[in-house]
Amino acid sequence: MSLFITFEGTDGSGKSTQARLLADALRRRGHRVVETREPGGTDLGEGIRELILGPAAPDATPLAMTLLYSASRAQLVDAVIRPALDAGAIVIADRYIDSTLAYQGHGLGLDRGLLRAINDIATGGLMPSITVVVDIEPEVAMSRTERRGGPNRFDAESATFHRRVRDGYLALAETEPQRWIVVNGSGSPAEVHAEIVRQLEPRLPTLEEAS
Numbered sequence: 380m381s382l383f384i385t386f387e388g389t390d391g392s393g394k395s396t397q398a399r400l401l402a403d404a405l406r407r408r409g410h411r412v413v414e415t416r417e418p419g420g421t422d423l424g425e426g427i428r429e430l431i432l433g434p435a436a437p438d439a440t441p442l443a444m445t446l447l448y449s450a451s452r453a454q455l456v457d458a459v460i461r462p463a464l465d466a467g468a469i470v471i472a473d474r475y476i477d478s479t480l481a482y483q484g485h486g487l488g489l490d491r492g493l494l495r496a497i498n499d500i501a502t503g504g505l506m507p508s509i510t511v512v513v514d515i516e517p518e519v520a521m522s523r524t525e526r527r528g529g530p531n532r533f534d535a536e537s538a539t540f541h542r543r544v545r546d547g548y549l550a551l552a553e554t555e556p557q558r559w560i561v562v563n564g565s566g567s568p569a570e571v572h573a574e575i576v577r578q579l580e581p582r583l584p585t586l587e588e589a590s
């Protein structure tokens with residue numbers, strides 16, 4: 380049985396670490412797992428990622444940015460996610476459509492109906508079965524990203540923006556509780572991982588089902 384799981388959260392939430400820890404844990408149980416990320420995950424997507432996180436991006440309009448994220452997503456769905464699901468793997472994606480709804484929608488104020496329509500085209504309607512949001516206070520997340528350094532276009536922006544993104548995730552989770560798992564991300568990586576496994580356990584396929 381294939382399964383599509385996405386990880387979401389604000390910058391510095393620790394979601395990428397958690398996506399990796401879950402993938403490792405599932406592999407140790409014998410599952411076939413394909414890990415990917417957005418923007419990126421394909422040659423085209425990684426090129427788009429460089430563009431988006433690079434020096435030209437601050438001049439881009441929110442709509443232009445949305446279309447770039449969506450182009451990366453369209454390629455990823457076709458080249459990686461659908462083939463992996465068709466082959467019976469568990470796919471774990473570090474960000475997917477909910478990043479666009481939270482960042483470009485709740486964060487930057489683009490119309491969420493428009494964002495959903497663009498993304499329906501990009502993904503052919505493919506939605507994850509389970510979305511884990513690693514939830515954290517924006518101030519804690521920002522101090523983490525500052526410590527980590529490296530380029531990120533939202534690091535320089537306000538805690539207010541990150542708060543809107545975070546509230547956006549929580550609002551999205553409320554409208555579809557059967558898909559979302561909300562996990563407090565303020566603990567150590569091991570503690571957060573244990574909580575994710577605890578909440579996911581009832582929904583994970585048994586080894587026989589997934590192989």
Ligand code: TMP
Nearest residue numbers: 390417418448474475478479482483533
């Ligand atoms: P990452 O650092 O988690 O890889 O994400 C890169 C940045 O891109 C992060 O600041 C969130 C942002 N982003 C959006 O604004 N919209 C999207 O649709 C995606 C996938 C990412």
